[in-house]
Amino acid sequence: MRLPDATEPPMRLPDMPLHDPFVVADEPPRTYHLYTSNVPSVSGVDGTGTMVYRSHDLRDWTRPVVVFLTAEQEGIWATDGAWAPEVHAWDGRYYLFTTLHNADRPLPVPPPNQWGVPFRTPTHMRGTVTAVSDSLLGPFTVLDPARPVPPERLMTLDGTLYVDPSGQPWMVYAHEWLQTIDGTMEAVRLAPDLSGTVGDPVYLFKASDAPWTAEQIPAGVPHQLPPYITDGPQLYRTPDGSLLMLWSTYEKNTAGQDGTISGGYVQTYAVSRSGDIQGPWRQHRPLVRDDSGHGMLFRTFDGQLMMILHRPFENARGKLYEMELRGHELEVLRRRDDLDGGG
Template sequence: MSAPGSARPTSFPLRMPRMPLHDPYVVADAESGLYHLYTAAQGLGTGVGTMVYRSENLRDWAEPVPVFLVDDQDEPWARHGAWAPEVHRWKDAWYLFTTLHDEDAVLEVPPPDRYGLPVPLPGHRRSTVTAVADSLTGPFRMLKPEAPILPAELMTLDGTLFVDDEGRPWMVYANEWLQRVDGTVEAFPLTEGLDAVAGAAVMLFKGSDAAWITRELPAGVPYQLAPYVTDGPQLYRTPSGALVCLWSTYEKNRASGGRIDGEYVQTYAVAASGALEGPWAQGEPLVRGDSGHGMLFTDFEGRLMMVLHRPFTNARGKLYEMELSDEGLRVVRQCTELDGDA
């Protein structure tokens, strides 16, 4: 079965200011000479799922086509969400990671002492699923439609594939702040078939480990009014073998009427050891201005690039040239000639 958009595009009429792009993810496919930019299906009238834009130059994009639709799966455990799609090559196929949620499956409140913190809300089931296809344009089929891959009691958002030095696959994900107050980034071991291995998660770091998040909070603000969000993890190796983890959160900047207002930011952490267990050192934010959920890729000219969305609501894609060194990650410049931002 071929995907509706499997043929090579002949027209590239779109620029990023016209493209709804929440949680963007780019695959630079040298074989086709096309960049594939994945996001949640929006405006296609096809239902919940994932769509892809394609481009030859990162500036001009073809109309999006669906590559994964929840309603086409065999009795899926959830039919909502499809957040934060990513597509990875593993073995001889392409694998889609995306987060589904089931509002009817209310989760039990976990013990408050897992990380020594109270829990504000029970929340409902949210979990990253995996789906496979022979092509970057799908159609992607869920590997395990009947149940979440990872333990169903955990809210495992924004899962990404990480392969360690021994070639073992892991899912790295954000454990939702709704469960933890202090959200975490964790890793769970997978089988060769990308199913969960029996065992426990490895915690990389907590949201509160980034001390700058609450730097501007007034003294005496109760901890419960300042939850620490973690989302959008992606791991990348430095030239020396250290690990860099992109992630996003909210920088808290004031308390008003019992509510914390903050700004979405793109940040990162570094594990100099190169091990998932760390220890992880938190960097300063890379991009502010209500920007985040970024990911790194290398373009066809060999430049390291980052794509993210801004603003959080009614999001559009923004592109940055980046520099990765043993000291960490930095923004070289925003590529305004590509993303249409003045």
């Protein structure tokens, strides 16, 4: 794998391809690690996988290092995707969560009306895998190469780690709208080594629970069943003990000439006031629109709560926002265009 050249000039966010960004603030060296899917033209390494940029100030970044490649995982069930990489510290090691898919392994097509789907939709294997390393810089080795962590009969993506107050790890993931039409967020308990699951998944909420989506549907297309999409969950404990979930979806505010409904990607959030992963979950209005989303929260080394997300959805770049929690309410304080270059 290619190592960065210390003599190379730093990179800045406007020049860094960045889809589904995830930041780990590593305290002892005061280094931010910014993970995203591998882009060979930037990393210099061919293949599907994960790369990481590094910075001390969120402004100047090293050229990325590749930390995971599907081609290096013996017997792995899928080699495409590597979407939404996240790295979490757990039990003294680092665990990569990333979504793979294999279009050559179709899933059984459910009969009409199963999961609320009124027609038959072809799907294929898609889900999050976990991989382990002793270093934030990898290399990461997949724990179970035979299957994704969520039930393989489900088409899922964007799995993230949540640890409940008892110390039980969970994977929270999005259940694809391709199976459900109205995409859902679900959670499943993980084994202690994060290699598999314990018990059945738990339903959390569906995308159409966000009331602002129904407010947007244009007049004149009352007969279309619009798909509702869930993407990019991240869990965050608030000071008042509530549990907050960032998630993304698409707006429903544009009617196409062919009768379809569309809209831009949007960053929103939900709150479980009980503090329990099983809710009930209350939906809040979007934080950032403008084709922005898949955000996550982290704190700077000075203690400032930040959100990073990508915009636009295609050819995405990272955008940074200072955030504030007021009880269980999350607010954008200001955009840090001095760090992300604007746009």
